[in-house]
Amino acid sequence: MLTQKTIKQINSLNQKKFRQQAGLFIVEGVKGVGEAMNSSARVELVVIEDSKRQQKDFIELARLADQKKINLEYCAPSAIKKIKSTETFPGILAVIKQPEVYVEDLFETNNIICLDKISDPGNLGTIIRTADWFGLKNIILSENCVELYNPKVVRATMGSIFHVNIFQSNNLADDLLVFKKEKNYFLSGLVLDGVNLEKMSNGNKTIYILGSESHGIRPEIERILDKKYTILGKGRAESLNVAITAGILLNKITAC
Amino acid sequence: MLTQKTIKQINSLNQKKFRQQAGLFIVEGVKGVGEAMNSSARVELVVIEDSKRQQKDFIELARLADQKKINLEYCAPSAIKKIKSTETFPGILAVIKQPEVYVEDLFETNNIICLDKISDPGNLGTIIRTADWFGLKNIILSENCVELYNPKVVRATMGSIFHVNIFQSNNLADDLLVFKKEKNYFLSGLVLDGVNLEKMSNGNKTIYILGSESHGIRPEIERILDKKYTILGKGRAESLNVAITAGILLNKITAC
Numbered sequence: 001m002l003t004q005k006t007i008k009q010i011n012s013l014n015q016k017k018f019r020q021q022a023g024l025f026i027v028e029g030v031k032g033v034g035e036a037m038n039s040s041a042r043v044e045l046v047v048i049e050d051s052k053r054q055q056k057d058f059i060e061l062a063r064l065a066d067q068k069k070i071n072l073e074y075c076a077p078s079a080i081k082k083i084k085s086t087e088t089f090p091g092i093l094a095v096i097k098q099p100e101v102y103v104e105d106l107f108e109t110n111n112i113i114c115l116d117k118i119s120d121p122g123n124l125g126t127i128i129r130t131a132d133w134f135g136l137k138n139i140i141l142s143e144n145c146v147e148l149y150n151p152k153v154v155r156a157t158m159g160s161i162f163h164v165n166i167f168q169s170n171n172l173a174d175d176l177l178v179f180k181k182e183k184n185y186f187l188s189g190l191v192l193d194g195v196n197l198e199k200m201s202n203g204n205k206t207i208y209i210l211g212s213e214s215h216g217i218r219p220e221i222e223r224i225l226d227k228k229y230t231i232l233g234k235g236r237a238e239s240l241n242v243a244i245t246a247g248i249l250l251n252k253i254t255a256c
Numbered sequence: 257m258l259t260q261k262t263i264k265q266i267n268s269l270n271q272k273k274f275r276q277q278a279g280l281f282i283v284e285g286v287k288g289v290g291e292a293m294n295s296s297a298r299v300e301l302v303v304i305e306d307s308k309r310q311q312k313d314f315i316e317l318a319r320l321a322d323q324k325k326i327n328l329e330y331c332a333p334s335a336i337k338k339i340k341s342t343e344t345f346p347g348i349l350a351v352i353k354q355p356e357v358y359v360e361d362l363f364e365t366n367n368i369i370c371l372d373k374i375s376d377p378g379n380l381g382t383i384i385r386t387a388d389w390f391g392l393k394n395i396i397l398s399e400n401c402v403e404l405y406n407p408k409v410v411r412a413t414m415g416s417i418f419h420v421n422i423f424q425s426n427n428l429a430d431d432l433l434v435f436k437k438e439k440n441y442f443l444s445g446l447v448l449d450g451v452n453l454e455k456m457s458n459g460n461k462t463i464y465i466l467g468s469e470s471h472g473i474r475p476e477i478e479r480i481l482d483k484k485y486t487i488l489g490k491g492r493a494e495s496l497n498v499a500i501t502a503g504i505l506l507n508k509i510t511a512c
Contacts (some may be wrong), residue, residue, distance in 0.1 A: 135490030234391030244503035251504045
């Protein structure tokens with residue numbers, strides 16, 4: 001069973017500050033935990049709710065943890081209350097080491113999606129899931145995005161967080177300049193007054209940049225773009241949701 | 257000021273049962289209320305939080321209500337607590353009459369988006385907002401979708417609910433057959449094993465059908481489709497979010 005110390009540690013990982021200190025994060029649910037164990041992620045601990053230990057999905061995940069020599073603990077409902085991040089706990093969680101991704105890790109890739117100041121966790125998670133769907137594995141987050149390991153982000157990725165490389169920049173403008181000047185990447189951004197996205201043709205080594213719905217791409221980033229594109233609207237809505245924009249862009253990149 | 261009776265009535269509209277009985281729904285926020293008053297929606301009442309009455313946006317909306325002869329009430333914070341549907345009340349709400357949209361209202365239109373069993377309110381609202389962005393004004397909801405006037409749906413539409421015609425079917429399979437057999441509509445559905453969506457060409461009078469993420473289009477609907485399309489994935493994600501799918505489809509319809 002879980003010790004009080006472990007319960008306390010898991011509980012602390014619901015807060016960003018402690019996630020950063022410990023370099024850990026939590027994924028909940030059969031799908032997410034399964035994806036984690038089947039990926040290169042370092043899974044530190046799996047916790048299964050005691051009442052679920054006889055259910056098929058959970059038996060399989062317990063077996064997988066055993067095969068991979070991952071610590072596995074069963075946990076009473078009273079302890080679950082202290083560690084869960086949502087009202088309805090899905091019966092299983094895993095504690096995962098935050099992977100270390102460096103800017104250099106992305107230098108050899110072709111297409112990269114870059115998100116500037118995306119603040120809604122559901123949108124960030126959905127964009128990661130959508131990038132994974134289209135097979136685009138490399139993502140850059142600006143310094144002011146919502147935290148990648150926020151439980152709502154992790155949940156919305158539906159396990160895709162374990163399939164992609166995500167570099168979290170501390171200074172996006174500087175990093176993009178390195179990509180552009182030293183690594184010959186082309187910088188394409190989605191803005192309100194660009195060329196029709198339908199006319200985009202896909203060259204090699206491009207970073208596609210999306211800004212927030214309310215503020216768009218920050219001026220210091222927009223200034224260094226090589227090309228600007230727009231998804232043309234015909235109706236009366238003021239803006240497109242940023243995850244929808246990303247989906248249309250990713251589909252276009254793949255179809256190009 | 258608001259009477260106790262009105263406070264009670266507004267509060268009751270947070271429940272689906274009472275929304276249906278009264279044929280009313282609530283929109284909150286400056287943008288939503290503004291869109292409602294500037295549309296053909298029948299706005300029964302506007303309520304502004306007393307402390308906001310001197311703020312610019314609220315003064316403008318109060319003036320608009322006056323011009324349009326819409327009932328306007330100011331409201332003390334203590335009453336707001338009883339009527340708000342979210343933790344952070346944005347200072348204004350309106351009570352709106354649910355419009356009556358009949359199947360016949362859609363017979364003369366070209367393209368229609370049809371949603372089968374979409375259960376997530378955020379997804380439904382986002383799809384309505386995206387349809388509005390692309391100028392596609394006609395939407396059919398199946399009998400088992402999340403309720404259109406659920407506050408989370410209304411909020412996610414960002415005011416677009418007032419720009420589109422939404423017919424809520426009681427029997428989608430039967431209604432689609434009428435469109436197909438009597439009105440010569442072509443039925444195209446998004447499924448997992450269809451033709452690449454990129455190959456779609458856009459004829460006249462088509463109904464585009466999307467099912468839920470977990471179950472897809474129901475068999476009785478899939479059976480009557482004329483054509484099936486798929487958004488091809490290359491990665492490892494199991495599925496695309498349905499709102500993302502709708503966004504890619506809507507962009508394709510517009511670009512065709």
